[in-house]
Amino acid sequence: MFFFNNYKINESLGVEITSNELRLLKIQKKHEQVFIVEAESITLPKGAIQSGEVLQTEIVISSLKQLVDKTNSYGCTAGMSIPEELIFSKKIFLTNSEVLKNNKKVCGYFTEISDPIAFDYSKQANDNEWILIATKRNELKNYINILDASGLNVCIVDVDLYALIKTFSFCHNIANDASFVLLRSRADSFDVMHMNNNEIISKKILTLADINDAKKVNEKLISNDKYIMQNKSECLEGLGVNALDAFSKTFIDSKLKSSHKDFSKTFAVCLGLALRGVNL
Numbered sequence: 001m002f003f004f005n006n007y008k009i010n011e012s013l014g015v016e017i018t019s020n021e022l023r024l025l026k027i028q029k030k031h032e033q034v035f036i037v038e039a040e041s042i043t044l045p046k047g048a049i050q051s052g053e054v055l056q057t058e059i060v061i062s063s064l065k066q067l068v069d070k071t072n073s074y075g076c077t078a079g080m081s082i083p084e085e086l087i088f089s090k091k092i093f094l095t096n097s098e099v100l101k102n103n104k105k106v107c108g109y110f111t112e113i114s115d116p117i118a119f120d121y122s123k124q125a126n127d128n129e130w131i132l133i134a135t136k137r138n139e140l141k142n143y144i145n146i147l148d149a150s151g152l153n154v155c156i157v158d159v160d161l162y163a164l165i166k167t168f169s170f171c172h173n174i175a176n177d178a179s180f181v182l183l184r185s186r187a188d189s190f191d192v193m194h195m196n197n198n199e200i201i202s203k204k205i206l207t208l209a210d211i212n213d214a215k216k217v218n219e220k221l222i223s224n225d226k227y228i229m230q231n232k233s234e235c236l237e238g239l240g241v242n243a244l245d246a247f248s249k250t251f252i253d254s255k256l257k258s259s260h261k262d263f264s265k266t267f268a269v270c271l272g273l274a275l276r277g278v279n280l
Helices: 056-072 096-100 103-107 138-150 161-170 214-220 255-257 263-275
Strands: 011-017 023-032 031-044 075-081 088-093 119-123 131-135 153-159 180-186 189-196 199-207 227-229 250-252
Touching: 011 138, 011 161, 011 263, 023 056, 023 263, 031 056, 031 075, 031 255, 031 263, 056 138, 075 138, 075 161, 075 263, 096 103, 103 119, 103 180, 119 138, 131 138, 138 189, 153 263, 161 180, 161 263, 199 214, 250 255
Parallel strands: 011 075, 031 250, 075 153, 180 227
Antiparallel strands: 011 023, 023 031, 088 131, 119 131, 180 189, 189 199
């Protein structure tokens, strides 16, 4: 993740930018409780963003401005996501963490990126083990400029997967060093990600066709692991999957929730991004 402001406030936005949709969620913190006060989304024209790269910047800015105006969010602090397609990550082992302060040496771990990079790092539970996350600096700047031009103040840029983990960690008290499996639904499949210390240990794809094949399900799901899902799914009933509510510790008006189909699936990432902006 990439931090830009260290201050914490009592109101924050989560903005998720995907290839075909913009999503915005506004939260307020009152007495250590989180209230969902706004949630809006808008479909982007085909080709505006492809493989994470913004090809039609003005259209994306105009669309985001519509959400900002509709939710009365001009000038608000926001956490935003950057598509996974633009992210590179490495696990490294260091006995001297001072190396991480040397830009040139860090860039040496990402020889596949020829452009200047922006990077961040986090220490893992094991001694001397670190995770490096990097993206092209110009791509990161482009996304930040989109939010700036829309009237928002960026406090953090995160990867949607880690924003999703933040949501479930907050709502279900999942420890940072916990081992679990996260199922993230796609249009016609599920990402099955085995997580430990907030790191992806392995990733498999479970298709809808696989679900009707017991052998394939057993190969891709490990029954003694703890499963969490981005949203409930009838097709996984009976497989021992625990579909947790991403908004179980938040207060949300029933009318707001009912105004969006699959509310938890749509805004789970946004909630994790918004939580970055408040002291939770």
